[in-house]
Amino acid sequence: MPLRSRHPHRQAEWARGTITEEEELTxxxxxxxxxxxxxxxxxxxxxxxxxxxxxxxxxITQISMRRGAQTAFLxxxxxxxxxSLTLTCSSSLLRKMDPPLTDGSRVVVHGKPTFFxxxxxxxxxxxxxxxxxxxxxLARIERLRQLLKAExxxxxxxxxxxxxLPNRVGLITGRASAAxxxxxxxxxxxxxxxxxxxxxxxxxxxxxxxxxxPALEELDRMPEVDVIVLARxxxxxEDLLPFSDEALCRAVAACRTPVVSAIGHEPDxxxxxxxxxxxxxxxxxxxxxxxxDVAEEGQRIRQLRDRARRALHGWVDRERRLLDxxxxxxxxxxxxxxxxxxxxxxxxxxxxxxxxxxxxLTAEGHALSATRSRLTTxxxxxxxxxxxxIVQRIEETDEVDGVLRSVDDAPAGTRLRVRVADGAVHAVVxx
Numbered sequence: 001m002p003l004r005s006r007h008p009h010r011q012a013e014w015a016r017g018t019i020t021e022e023e024e025l026t027x028x029x030x031x032x033x034x035x036x037x038x039x040x041x042x043x044x045x046x047x048x049x050x051x052x053x054x055x056x057x058x059x060i061t062q063i064s065m066r067r068g069a070q071t072a073f074l075x076x077x078x079x080x081x082x083x084s085l086t087l088t089c090s091s092s093l094l095r096k097m098d099p100p101l102t103d104g105s106r107v108v109v110h111g112k113p114t115f116f117x118x119x120x121x122x123x124x125x126x127x128x129x130x131x132x133x134x135x136x137x138l139a140r141i142e143r144l145r146q147l148l149k150a151e152x153x154x155x156x157x158x159x160x161x162x163x164x165l166p167n168r169v170g171l172i173t174g175r176a177s178a179a180x181x182x183x184x185x186x187x188x189x190x191x192x193x194x195x196x197x198x199x200x201x202x203x204x205x206x207x208x209x210x211x212x213x214p215a216l217e218e219l220d221r222m223p224e225v226d227v228i229v230l231a232r233x234x235x236x237x238e239d240l241l242p243f244s245d246e247a248l249c250r251a252v253a254a255c256r257t258p259v260v261s262a263i264g265h266e267p268d269x270x271x272x273x274x275x276x277x278x279x280x281x282x283x284x285x286x287x288x289x290x291x292x293d294v295a296e297e298g299q300r301i302r303q304l305r306d307r308a309r310r311a312l313h314g315w316v317d318r319e320r321r322l323l324d325x326x327x328x329x330x331x332x333x334x335x336x337x338x339x340x341x342x343x344x345x346x347x348x349x350x351x352x353x354x355x356x357x358x359x360x361l362t363a364e365g366h367a368l369s370a371t372r373s374r375l376t377t378x379x380x381x382x383x384x385x386x387x388x389x390i391v392q393r394i395e396e397t398d399e400v401d402g403v404l405r406s407v408d409d410a411p412a413g414t415r416l417r418v419r420v421a422d423g424a425v426h427a428v429v430x431x
Contacts, residue, residue, distance in 0.1 A: 186287030
């Protein structure tokens with residue numbers, strides 16, 4: 001069932017004037033009882049009117065002032081985001097500006113936000129415009145520099161080294177600019193196989209930071225991009241202001257990919273130079289910095305190869321001389337000679353041992369014979385052979401009871417055994 005714009009009885013009450021405007025503005029809404037456009041417009045206008053007088057800072061991007069018109073229209077843009085606001089002011093206010101406002105001027109305006117119910121548009125009615133001079137801009141940059149430094153964004157310890165040979169180089173620069181040509185040409189001269197991922201953006205003016213930020217985020221997400229270069233040629237302080245923007249500096253500090261800053265010329269030093277991992281004074285220097293020189297690397301490889309060859313030859317020569325020295329030693333020159341000498345020494349020592357043993361055995365045999373002769377001479381057998389005898393007493397059990405040494409030991413009837421040289425005889429002592 002299609003919805004009606006107003007409930008019939010509510011619409012009739014509004015037509016009869018029984019519902020006041022205040023009741024209409026505070027009444028709840030539903031699919032069956034929605035608000036009319038006028039109610040929404042009044043609510044928005046009421047909310048905006050509560051802001052009152054405000055000061056706003058931004059950058060002028062468009063000035064529209066017709067000849068003879070009492071009202072001028074301007075566009076105020078946020079330099080760090082793709083956000084703009086329409087300004088209206090009296091034409092005389094613009095004519096009194098000295099110097100005159102131009103596109104890109106940084107200003108601070110005072111006015112009151114106004115919502116036009118009939119057109120449903122929002123604008124800022126301005127009654128005062130103050131141009132921000134170079135001195136004020138530099139003072140703000142210096143305050144931002146101190147803030148970022150205090151937060152550690154300039155700390156050398158957080159800066160990452162560039163890869164020796166990046167797989168792909170991300171380049172953020174102006175379209176068909178001299179900076180793009182310098183980076184590409186010098187990098188390809190040093191390393192012809194280098195590959196670039198180029199993102200062309202505005203590098204000055206109000207749209208530069210809103211275009212650089214998404215390009216930087218996109219390149220940082222690409223895994224094949226190993227380093228990102230932000231390049232721009234030289235220019236005035238106003239031209240280089242986007243590269244001292246706080247949002248851009250924080251985005252560069254948050255990048256996971258190393259970032260090279262190549263902004264302006266040698267004297268130029270935007271805040272981006274302090275936040276980036278590497279600062280190059282010119283785009284030409286960035287092209288030479290991100291890739292090695294193929295000629296220098298080839299020469300370095302040849303030098304290393306020559307050093308390795310000389311070192312290897314020196315080691316081989318040294319080991320060869322040592323081997324020659326070892327081979328010239330007698331033990332290696334004639335390995336069988338020492339063995340033969342040792343064999344002869346063994347034979348000679350064995351013969352000496354045999355002679356020594358024979359001499360010892362002969363001497364001991366003679367000594368043994370002499371001892372045996374003395375024992376034989378001094379033994380009882382020799383004495384018996386000379387006519388002596390040994391008399392032994394015999395017990396009744398026919399056992400020998402020692403040697404008879406006295407006649408008193410042999411009373412009558414004693415049985416005796418008389419041993420002579422060739423045997424023994426038995427006798428009995430008579431009564």
